Amino acid sequence: MITLLFFASLKEAVGNGQMSIEYEPITIEQLKRQIEVKYGVNLQNVMVAVNEEYAQENQRLQPGDVIAFIPPVSGG
Amino acid sequence: MITLLFFASLKEAVGNGQMSIEYEPITIEQLKRQIEVKYGVNLQNVMVAVNEEYAQENQRLQPGDVIAFIPPVSGG
Amino acid sequence: MNETLFMVTDQPILIEDVVRKVVRPEAGAVAVFVGTVREFTNGKRTLFLQYEAYTTMAEKMLERIAQEIKERWPEAKTAITHRIGKLDISDVAVVIAVSTPHRKDAYEANQYAIERIKQIVPIWKKEYWEDGTQWIGNQLETKEYPDGKPKEEDLA
Amino acid sequence: MNETLFMVTDQPILIEDVVRKVVRPEAGAVAVFVGTVREFTNGKRTLFLQYEAYTTMAEKMLERIAQEIKERWPEAKTAITHRIGKLDISDVAVVIAVSTPHRKDAYEANQYAIERIKQIVPIWKKEYWEDGTQWIGNQLETKEYPDGKPKEEDLA
Numbered sequence: 002m003i004t005l006l007f008f009a010s011l012k013e014a015v016g017n018g019q020m021s022i023e024y025e026p027i028t029i030e031q032l033k034r035q036i037e038v039k040y041g042v043n044l045q046n047v048m049v050a051v052n053e054e055y056a057q058e059n060q061r062l063q064p065g066d067v068i069a070f071i072p073p074v075s076g077g
Numbered sequence: 078m079i080t081l082l083f084f085a086s087l088k089e090a091v092g093n094g095q096m097s098i099e100y101e102p103i104t105i106e107q108l109k110r111q112i113e114v115k116y117g118v119n120l121q122n123v124m125v126a127v128n129e130e131y132a133q134e135n136q137r138l139q140p141g142d143v144i145a146f147i148p149p150v151s152g153g
Numbered sequence: 154m155n156e157t158l159f160m161v162t163d164q165p166i167l168i169e170d171v172v173r174k175v176v177r178p179e180a181g182a183v184a185v186f187v188g189t190v191r192e193f194t195n196g197k198r199t200l201f202l203q204y205e206a207y208t209t210m211a212e213k214m215l216e217r218i219a220q221e222i223k224e225r226w227p228e229a230k231t232a233i234t235h236r237i238g239k240l241d242i243s244d245v246a247v248v249i250a251v252s253t254p255h256r257k258d259a260y261e262a263n264q265y266a267i268e269r270i271k272q273i274v275p276i277w278k279k280e281y282w283e284d285g286t287q288w289i290g291n292q293l294e295t296k297e298y299p300d301g302k303p304k305e306e307d308l309a
Numbered sequence: 310m311n312e313t314l315f316m317v318t319d320q321p322i323l324i325e326d327v328v329r330k331v332v333r334p335e336a337g338a339v340a341v342f343v344g345t346v347r348e349f350t351n352g353k354r355t356l357f358l359q360y361e362a363y364t365t366m367a368e369k370m371l372e373r374i375a376q377e378i379k380e381r382w383p384e385a386k387t388a389i390t391h392r393i394g395k396l397d398i399s400d401v402a403v404v405i406a407v408s409t410p411h412r413k414d415a416y417e418a419n420q421y422a423i424e425r426i427k428q429i430v431p432i433w434k435k436e437y438w439e440d441g442t443q444w445i446g447n448q449l450e451t452k453e454y455p456d457g458k459p460k461e462e463d464l465a
Contacts, residue, residue, distance in 0.1 A: 053209060071275050074271065075290065076275075148444070151444075151446065153430075180345065191334065260419070
């Protein structure tokens with residue numbers, strides 16, 4: 002299983018902050034395309050964290066990963 | 078009357094933080110010379126405030142003035 | 154002990170508490186940044202804000218910022234608390250405290266911390282105005298993205 | 310109200326109190342400087358400090374510094390409290406809070422304030438070491454004058 006987390010504007014667009022999907026040996030880039038198609042969102046400038054660390058687009062998912070989609074932050 | 082105030086190291090050197098002297102129509106520079114002679118202190122780099130404002134050496138005393146001798150400050 | 158140096162909380166922040174974490178005998182200077190909720194931004198009146206965080210990661214990123222500071226200013230000690238949830242005008246959203254032996258380093262390291270918070274810490278704010286709401290989209294608070302989609306050049 | 314913005318006190322300083330004086334709806338940033346008593350200076354161990362002030366003039370000079378800040382950063386609001394009397398290691402000696410709409414100004418104005426305090430505010434500190442005491446003589450804390458007589462070039 003893979004856990005997906007969505008925050009802020011993305012959470013509202015997707016309609017859910019957290020969901021689980023079946024594990025597939027794909028890259029983050031490929032996962033982003035899937036999400037974009039499924040939920041009609043644009044993830045072009047959304048950063049992705051894998052297990053609470055920012056990750057590169059070409060990183061491949063591992064079983065059990067927690068994948069967070071992080072729109073531009075605005076804390077402070 | 079003129080009130081004289083001494084602080085920090087100067088207060089210790091003069092032995093007193095506050096004293097009154099008779100008014101004389103002299104400048105601050107002349108007053109400094111008098112104090113230096115009387116108490117054996119060096120006021121070369123001591124600033125002088127008249128009525129709580131920094132003053133020039135050539136300013137002349139006025140009756141009732143409060144003259145403060147201010148060694149280099151070290152607050153903060 | 155270190156875990157309490159970097160906190161995301163839904164409770165009001167006591168500035169005193171954050172500062173106390175970095176005061177130590179070898180440091181004479183503490184630079185503190187207090188970020189409060191501003192009422193007007195570009196002429197538009199904010200009623201209140203809602204902050205949301207990816208809390209566990211946000212605390213990790215705050216700690217990373219402190220590590221980066223340590224690399225650049227080895228004598229610095231940093232503590233940061235960020236509040237989330239509903240915040241009213243003038244409420245304290247973030248407190249950053251950096252202590253150093255000499256004050257110039259404290260100011261510089263503190264400014265570094267707030268800049269980095271706005272770049273890498275997963276916390277978001279939603280503005281509530283009289284005529285609507287909006288997630289604020291980019292790190293420098295100068296633009297809004299009605300659909301949450303910043304342009305590529307804004308993420309450089 | 311203004312009179313409480315600039316205080317010399319013999320009581321412990323609450324940082325929260327000083328910051329609260331400058332928080333306001335139009336300001337989103339408060340830069341705060343907290344000066345604490347450092348244990349070691351140039352390798353020499355301080356046991357405690359004694360601060361003395363020409364209190365009425367010192368408060369006037371703090372207010373003058375705030376006016377100077379206002380001239381340079383018109384949107385800034387400044388509050389400063391300086392403690393006097395006996396201070397132990399890590400005690401808070403001074404708190405400077407400057408609020409501005411945007412943070413860069415707050416940091417700059419705050420640094421300006423502490424530099425000016427060390428130049429014009431009539432407050433003096435006496436260091437107590439294991440082997441003696443000394444009034445600290447010049448504004449930049451880099452030299453000592455055993456007899457309280459700095460060289461002319463130090464007052465430039």
